[in-house]
Amino acid sequence: MKIIQTIKNIWNIEDLRKRLGITFLFILIYRFGCQVVLPGINPQALSALEKFTDSGLMQLLDMFSGGAFSQASIFALGIMPYITASIVIQLLGMVMPSFQKMQREGESGRMKLNQYTRYLTVLILLVQAPAYLINLRVQVQSAGGIVEMGPWTMFYLTIVLTAGAMFIMWLGEKITDKGIGNGISMIILVGIIARLPGAFSQEFVGRLTNAQGGLIMFLVEIIVLFAITAGAVMLTQGTRKVPVQYAKRIVGNKQYGGARQYIPLKVNAANVMPIIFAQALMFIPITLAGFGAQKDASGFFGNMARIFGDMNGFWYNLVYFLLIVAFTYFYTAITVRPTQMAEEMKKNSGFIPGIKPGKKTAEYLDSIMSRITLPGSLFLGVVAILPAFARLFGVNQNFAQFFGGTSLLITVGVVLDTLQQIETHLKMHHYDGLMKSGKIKGRAS
Secondary structure: OHHHHHHHHHHHHHHHHHHHHHHHHHHHHHHHOOOOOOOOOOHHHHHHHHHHOOOOHHHHHHHHHHOOOOEOOOOOOHHHHHHHHHHHHHHHHOOOOHHHHOOOOOHHHHHHHHHHHHHHHHHHHHHHHHHHHHHHHHHHHOOOOOOOOOOOOOHHHHHHHHHHHHHHHHHHHHHHOOOOOOOOHHHHHHHHHHHHHHHHHHHHHHOOOOOOHHHHHHHHHHHHHHHHHHHHHHHHHOOEEEEEEEEEEEEOOOOOOEEEEEEEEEEOOOOOOOHHHHHHHHHHHHHHHHHHHHOOOHHHHHHHHHHOOOOOOOOHHHHHHHHHHHHHHHHHOOOOOOHHHHHHHHHOOOOOOOOOOOOHHHHHHHHHHHHHHHHHHHHHEEEEEEEEHHHHHHOOHHHHHHHHHHHHHHHHHHHHHHHHHHHHHHHHHHOOOOOOOOOOOOOOO
């Protein structure tokens, strides 16, 4: 069988074998740390915290941390603070000339930006850690437990949580350098997959207890899940190739240019970021409405709580869908720069056939991005609200998260990126790739 031969080929490549081993070891260390509860916290009193993370933004944070958030682990804050800092630095690079200069400085500029990202991560952690501890105390006390959390306890637990999150960041960087795949993305993927066996077993047992065609419904769910995953793969890999012709240049005895190349413009250039932004924004009115509805159940806040409080409701999912479409256009606009692409082509004596270099080229690229972003944003919005449809058909809350949304897109994207790197190692050592025909394309292809 080809799969067995592929595994043998991977094992025969010493460098690839070591990288896979190191990646697996670091993942084991991460999963072990997720089970270590903060000192002074009784694990038996965390039922209220687990209920608190059943839905909304808290569920997203718990998913990214692999369940460590709801278990009050030393890794409870996970990798999200680092991701937040990275997004902030990336956005600053769009508007601040000093950050734009560092982006153009190559490796030295990248190292500076990484250092600023680490500093900002620490600042975010020093704010998030006390907030997490205060919420932990409230949730445990609401369940009848007792948590002694004076100033000194708050201080050293903040240090523990900050150190845990920075250690996760270090693990991610080491996986990128010495392992296989992108380390940060791999850690997020492991956190998502860690919840899959429990959600799968709950759904399977729940369907078996249903005497009326429960097993048939479970098989239908699996088929639908595979179909949605295939659609997510197509969304991740979808591109529109724009031909670029480079003029011939002769420098010394060498000839440069002259060949036609292609710029791959991605259908979903924003990846999963619009869903994350929209989820965070939708959590704000839910929180405000929840506080206000206690005092004004029949007024404005009460109505808002009824509209936005139901994640399976029509209005919640409609607003959520429209926000994702809007954020897809916004994030694509700040990450894909047609003007800069046109300038780079002009500097290298390149042009799009039939299009005048410079401003006309930028306008042409911008029009293409607008056209291909529309179907990409609509499909991304549909994928994001699919878990709500799954819950309406009786799918378990935890298992429904794998029918779309952030978890599905991240899983597909990271798996494709990792398989692409393995494919590259096999091709470099003259082995057959993972696929009989075609080429695996990751998110960065």
